[in-house]
Amino acid sequence: xxxxxxxxxxxxxxxxxxxxxxxxxxxxxxxxxxxxxxxxxxxxxxxxxxxxxxxxxxxxxxxxxxxxxxxxxxxxxxxxxxxxxxxxxxxxxxxxxxxxxxxxxxxxxxxxx
Amino acid sequence: xxxxxxxxxxxxxxxxxxxxxxxxxxxxxxxxxxxxxxxxxxxxxxxxxxxxxxxxxxxxxxxxxxxxxxxxxxxxxxxxxxxxxxxxxxxxxxxxxxxxxxxxxxxxxxxxxxxx
Numbered sequence: 001x002x003x004x005x006x007x008x009x010x011x012x013x014x015x016x017x018x019x020x021x022x023x024x025x026x027x028x029x030x031x032x033x034x035x036x037x038x039x040x041x042x043x044x045x046x047x048x049x050x051x052x053x054x055x056x057x058x059x060x061x062x063x064x065x066x067x068x069x070x071x072x073x074x075x076x077x078x079x080x081x082x083x084x085x086x087x088x089x090x091x092x093x094x095x096x097x098x099x100x101x102x103x104x105x106x107x108x109x110x111x112x113x
Numbered sequence: 114x115x116x117x118x119x120x121x122x123x124x125x126x127x128x129x130x131x132x133x134x135x136x137x138x139x140x141x142x143x144x145x146x147x148x149x150x151x152x153x154x155x156x157x158x159x160x161x162x163x164x165x166x167x168x169x170x171x172x173x174x175x176x177x178x179x180x181x182x183x184x185x186x187x188x189x190x191x192x193x194x195x196x197x198x199x200x201x202x203x204x205x206x207x208x209x210x211x212x213x214x215x216x217x218x219x220x221x222x223x224x225x226x227x228x229x
Contacts, residue, residue, distance in 0.1 A: 040215035042158075049208055049222060050158065055215035093158055097214045100172045102148075102160035 002026050002096050006105035012113040019081040021108045023094035028074045031098060038098040041070055041079045044107075045090045053092075054079065086112065115139040117209045117220035124226045129199055133223050135192040135209030143167075143187040146212050149194050151205035152222070159205070162194065163212070177203075199227045 003026040013019045029038045037057040042050040052061045054070035057077055067082045081088055089112060094105040121133040133149070149161040162183040163172045171183055182195040192209055206222040 038214060042216070044158075049219035050216075051219070052215055052217050055213075055217075061217070095158075095215070097212070100163065101174045102163070104158040104160070107157045 001101055002029065002098065002103050004094055004096055004103050004105040006092075006094060006108050008108060009106070010109040010111065012111045013081075013084045014113045015086065016083050017113075019084050019088070019110055021079045021092050021094075021110075023072075023077045023079070023105050025075045025077075025096055029096045029098035030074055037073050037077070038096055039070075039072070039077050040095045040097060041068075042093045042095065043088075043090045044093065045087075050093065081110070084110070084112070115211070115218045117211065117218060119207065119209045119220045119223035122207065122223035122225045124228065125199055126229050127199060127201060127227055129227075130195070130197045131199060131225060133194040133196070133207055133209075133225070135220060137190045137192065137209075137211070140211070142185075142190040147185060147192045148210045148212050148216065149183065149192075150208045150210050150216070150219075151203075151225075152208070153202075153205045156205075161207070164192070196225070199225070201227050203227050 005024045007022045031038050039057040041054040044050040053064050058070040069080050071078050091107045091109050093107050116138045119135045146165050148163045164183045180198045184193045204227045208222045209220040210216045211218040
């Protein structure tokens with residue numbers, strides 16, 4: 001199984017400041033057939049199901065604000081929130097869909113400082 | 114609007130069985146692979162099972178292999194999860210989710226509690 005490891009486990013950021021979350025996979029999730037990295041980011045607000053933010057490592061899902069961006073390739077990926085808003089308080093998960101079983105990172109809790 | 118509505122969650126004793134259902138609307142159900150993902154109370158996300166749109170490919174995580182069975186009825190826009198020999202560690206909120214590779218839609222979840 002591919003192990004997904006996120007860092008940090010939690011972070012507190014001031015409103016308007018940048019938040020950065022890292023995700024490392026235990027093996028490459030680059031799909032040669034798609035020529036893309038099979039890596040997604042989800043946001044889970046308290047009491048809500050997760051919501052897809054980013055797929056293919058850097059493609060923003062329709063309707064997601066452009067302050068959210070994804071980057072990285074191979075085994076190392078980053079989710080950046082360029083200017084933190086109050087509604088961004090949530091737990092963020094990375095997930096690989098390169099192979100089965102699908103695996104998630106342990107989550108990163110983002111709070112307001 | 115895409116909607117996924119789960120039902121069937123309950124409090125059961127270890128060793129008992131349960132069937133979860135999910136009714137989909139707002140998209141052509143027979144065109145998409147579907148999954149179950151679970152989340153134990155206060156914990157992270159765990160993928161459970163996948164079924165291809167034509168039901169000819171099915172996958173499970175190791176810890177449920179042989180105990181859980183995923184199925185679908187494309188005529189009823191429905192996804193199912195039959196769970197046998199339930200264990201305390203199966204306690205979780207079970208989400209019905211649509212996948213396009215990544216998971217693009219999630220239901221609200223159905224709570225399964227396994228306790229004596």
